[in-house]
Amino acid sequence: MKILANDGISKSGVKALEKAGFEVITTKVAQEQVASFINTHDVKVLLVRSATKVKKDVIEACPGLKIIGRGGVGMDNIDVDFARQQGIHVINTPAASSESVAELVFAHLFSGVRFLHDSNRNMPLEGDTRFNELKKAYANGIELRGKTLGIIGFGRIGQAVAKMALGLGMRVIASDKYIGEAVIRVDFYNGQFINVDIKTEPIEDLLKESDFVTLHVPSQNGYIIGRDELKMMKDNVGIINAARGGVIDEVALVEALDEDRVLFAGLDVFENEPSPEMHLLMNPKISLTPHIGAATVEAQDRIGTELAEQIISLLKNN
Ligand SMILES: O=C(O)[C@H](O)COP(=O)(O)O
Secondary structure: OEEEEOOOOOHHHHHHHHHOOOEEEOOOOOHHHHHHHHHHOOEEEEEEOOOOOEOHHHHHHOOOOOEEEEOOOOOOOEOHHHHHHOOOEEEEOOOOOHHHHHHHHHHHHHHHHHOHHHHHHHOOOOOOOOHHHHHHHOOOOOOOOOOEEEEEOOOHHHHHHHHHHHHOOOEEEEEOOOOOEEEEEEEOOOOOEEEEEEEEOOHHHHHHHOOEEEEOOOOOOOOOEOHHHHHHOOOOEEEEEOOOOOOEOHHHHHHHHHOOOEEEEEEOOOOOOOOOOHHHHOOOOEEEOOOOOOOOHHHHHHHHHHHHHHHHHHHOOO
């Protein structure tokens, strides 16, 4: 039975699937060719990350598909309900990448408070005399310890962020439409741990209290952080979005950065993906990454292995 992993899959995933007798094809097929490739090669399982879109047109054109697998969390690139109505299993790996996304949030936070993204762009060439000038420009860094981190969206990723923030000595507050409270277990290298109970609070309170705000919500129809929400935030707040483009109003964000109301932003996702707007790319107050929250060896290994386990259990054990 053939599997097309159109956005790639880890070696561990390929190995587990091949061991179970599947053939895994990892050639990248262009979006417009996906359906015809699936049909001509008699592919039964389509695996994607966020790049390949599996919308109604593709699903309708591939009546032989048995499984659509999303290696990752967000399923906004898949018409999940429609696929399930056609009797296709739709699976994902909701827990596999939480730590990696959380670590990227801190990469952006550390970059923001110490201007790393900007100093990397500006470091002087040999013979350039601006070294001391830059030393002065980046002299007012901020420590994270003791500051308040507001986490919007307190599911798996939000809670992984909370755990790391607590480890750094930050105060953590959270807001979530569906989750009232969560016990965050902070593990130490020597096997010891502490539990910290965090009750969520209304978003308005979070925005007023936070020194840094990070978003961990699924794709939305409207902005969670728009012009009004930006106005509610503390002066010199830092904002991170490693969730989905479209949860922050980018135009209002740039305005707030330009007016020195927001100190910095860290963006891994964009309203216009994969071609983020120029006003974001050129902004010295924005630390940027190209949607790589889940892009670690460890997360992709877990994702590949979990997908393989689910596929084997759905197709081999039934
Ligand atoms: O929803 C996800 O899992 C993340 O956005 C990662 O997406 P990616 O698999 O395209 O890196």
